[in-house]
Amino acid sequence: MEKSALQKARIDYAPKLPTSLQGSVKVKEGAPTQSVDDQEDIKKLFPNTYGMPVVEFEPSNETQTCEMNVGVILSGGQAPGGHNVITGLFDTIKRLNPNNKLYGFILGPGGLVDHKYIEITEDYINDYRNTGGFDMIGSGRTKLEKIEQFEKGLEIVRELNIKALVIIGGDDSNTNACVLAEYYAAKKYGVQVIGCPKTIDGDLKNDQIETSFGFDTATKTYSELIGNIERDCNSSKKYWHFIKLMGRSASHIALECALQCQPNICIISEEVKAKNMTLNQIVENICNVIAYRAEQGLNFGVILIPEGLIEFIPSIGKLIEELNDLLAAHGNDYKGLDEEAQREYILAHLSEENKQTFATLPANVARQLSLDRDPHGNVQVSLIETERLLSDMCDAKLEQWKEEGKYKGKFACLHHFFGYEGRCAAPSNYDTNYCYALGTSAAQLIANGKTGYMAIIKNTTKPTNEWRAGGVPITMMMNMERRNGEMKPVIRKALVELDGKPFKAFEKIRDKWARETSFIYPGPIQYWGPSEVCDCTTKTLELEQE
Template identity: 75%
Template sequence: MTKSALQIARAAYQPKLPNALKGGVKVMEGNPTQSVADQEEIKKLFPNTYGMPLLKFETGEAKEYAPMNVGVILSGGQAPGGHNVISGLFDGIKKMNPANKLYGFILGPGGLVDHKYMELTADIIDEYRNTGGFDIIGSGRTKLEKEDQFEKGYEILKELGIKALVIIGGDDSNTNACVLAEYYAAKNYGIQVIGCPKTIDGDLKNEMIETSFGFDTACKTYSEVIGNIERDCNSARKYWHFIKLMGRSASHIALECALQTQPNICLISEEVEAKNMSLDDIVTYIANAVAARAAEGNNFGTVLIPEGLIEFIPAMKKLIAELNDFLAVHAEEYAAIEPNKQREYIISHLSKENADVYASLPEGVARQLTLDRDPHGNVQVSLIETEKLLSEMVGKKLAAWKAEGKYVGKFSAQHHFFGYEGRCAAPSNFDADYCYSLGYTAAVLMANGKTGYMSSVRNLTAPAEEWVAGGVPITMMMNMERRHGEMKPVIQKALVKLDGAPFKAFAAARDTWAKETAYVYPGPIQYFGPTEVCDQPTKTLQLEHQK
């Protein structure tokens, strides 16, 4: 592998660890736990892994551990720091017993089922320390949920002498980890399963998981580029930049980037839903801000938009649901109609309320809602170019206002979508340290015979030495939700809390940001420099901890 100068320099960085992980470790058990909701159903589904205590690590005496082989899987979308979770895991198991071996399953959970793996030796691990991406073993989205998959996995685990498996993933992947842990426990197979909390979206978090790894780096990466665009915007003074950001189920990324860069407008999907806002309400809100800035001679600005916004607009959600049901039955009939008559056909077959919403949409978006469907027959809302939809509708509204003499400015838009750019960035110091600690914590959990736990590292706004490491039972985070028509146990997603400190800080400042050009240009992620620049956690964490 040819290394960049940055990668060579970063390879020398030694991630910081909590004090409790630096020598011998004592495992302290807390109170028994229960799931966040649906306690009886979850308990029935997970009799062997439900109600386990919270675990906290403290400094203890060094112990001797019997040798054990460990497996690791990277599951789902990439997030900066995954390689450091594996590095921390490797260093942790080698410290406990140098004879321990680590095997990586190739291209995600599918590698376990298909028996594709490689031993991860010190030479390989050293190539990937402090780097972004998941390319050490690759990732995949195979769901581990069927008995034959569990059994196929068990075959290779038994063959390699693997006693414990670490699954690094988001809420779905960790739900699968919990199901696998329960299955192996019920069968007395002697295989432990530990999860690690990953997702740049930031929606895998709770009292015990303060943030998912990768969120810090992704937000810093996006904020750098948003800051660059804001500076360009403030230099040229002639464009409104509409920027869509990753985060389909929650708006944590948009909110964090807004707190870092202070754009003129940032939409929060959870607020749109809570206020029952229509598409027109959102368009009017943006258009009013554009007109107010134009009145001051400022025909430029920036708008941040969460990727999943459309799904949170109640009227759009209803329209999409009716379209899905209608086209599931009438897809062939619809396809046979001449393209220039398809719009009228749809409008004539929808309820009055949904027909009005559909008729108000620009041609391209209306067409997208009826044509591009996933294998389950659902519209692929993530493909809708929300940033173009909003700017086009704002432009039309402003043109109408201009004709009425209510608006005197000029409106010209540029569009951006920041998604994949943030998923494999070189991890920030925070994520490099946090991920290494998560991996090391997983090693301690396994060495102490634990299964069905997620690696937990807390107190994250303090210096790394003061972080609190331990484990949280995955069943504690679960509730029952409808998936593909059936009620299934899943880890509860964390949405932006409208009564939380991060949102309140944003809401208190946004009217000022809308009128004034209050942009902040964070610049590139800083690895080398004063602590106050290069070791900071997210604004979200700082506000949640009131620091």
């Protein structure tokens, strides 16, 4: 494999570990836990893995050894640092016993079911240390939810003498890990299942999980690109840039990038929902800023838009809920129809309120909302060009204002969608260390007999040696939600908290950003240099941990 100079240098970087993970460990257990909501329902569904305590690792003087082969799976979208979770896992199980083996299942959970795997060796893994991407073993979006899948996976687990599976994924993937852990525990198969919190979206976090890995690197990568656009924007002074940012169900990425770059406008989906805003109100708010800046002779600016915005507009959110149920119950009735017939079918089956909303949407947006869902039952919002929808609506409104004498500026716009640009970036120092520690923690959870747990690292705004490592029962983070027309146990997504410090900091200053050109140009991710530059955390985490 050919390597760049940066990749060679990054491979030589030695990730730092918390003091508690640098040698042998002992387990400190907390009090029994319960799920965040729907306690009776979750307890009934997970009787063997419910109520377990949060655990924390402490240094031990006793020599620690453990025989165990481990399987690892990368699940869902890529996130910077995934390779380091695997290297931390590999190094730890080899330290516990050099004969231990690590097997990687190819292309995600489907590799477990289809028995596609490789043994990860020292020579093989060394090419991937501290690198971005998931190309070491690939990823996939197969859902592990059926008994046939569990039993088929068990066949290869038995054949390879695997003691535990580590599933590296987001909230849906870790929900699947919890279901698998419960099944194997109920059957007394003796196979442990451990999860690791991954998603650049930042919505897998709670009191126990400070941040999901990849969020730090991805937001720094996007902020570099946004800063470059801001500088270009401030140089040519003639375009409004509408930038959509990845983040399907929450606006954490958009908020973090706004705090780093200070754009003129950043829409926060959660605020739109809380204020019961319509699409027209959002457009009018944007146009007011464009018109104000035009009066100052500033016919340019930058607008950040979260990918999942469309779902958070209350009227459209209600429509999507009914469409989800309709597609789950009657999807096969209209799949064979042509596009116009599908539209008529949907209109005939919607409630009056949602029918009106559906009828007023642009045809391409309505079409996207009525297409098949992703494997987890979600609208594929990344396919909806929200940035173009908003700019077209702004253009129309500004033309109307011009005719009415309310606007005399010039409006030209450019569109961007930053998603894949950040998912496989070389991990920042923070994600490099964080992920290596997560992999080490996962190995220690296995060695200490745990199953149905997610590896966690806390106190991460402090120096690395002061970080705290341990595990949290996955059931503790679960509640019941409607998916594909049925109530299902899922990990509750963490949305932007409107009374949280990051949003409050943004809210306090955003009007100034709207009126003035306050752009900040963060520049590239720093790997070397002064610690205050290359080892800083996200603004979000810094504010939350104050």
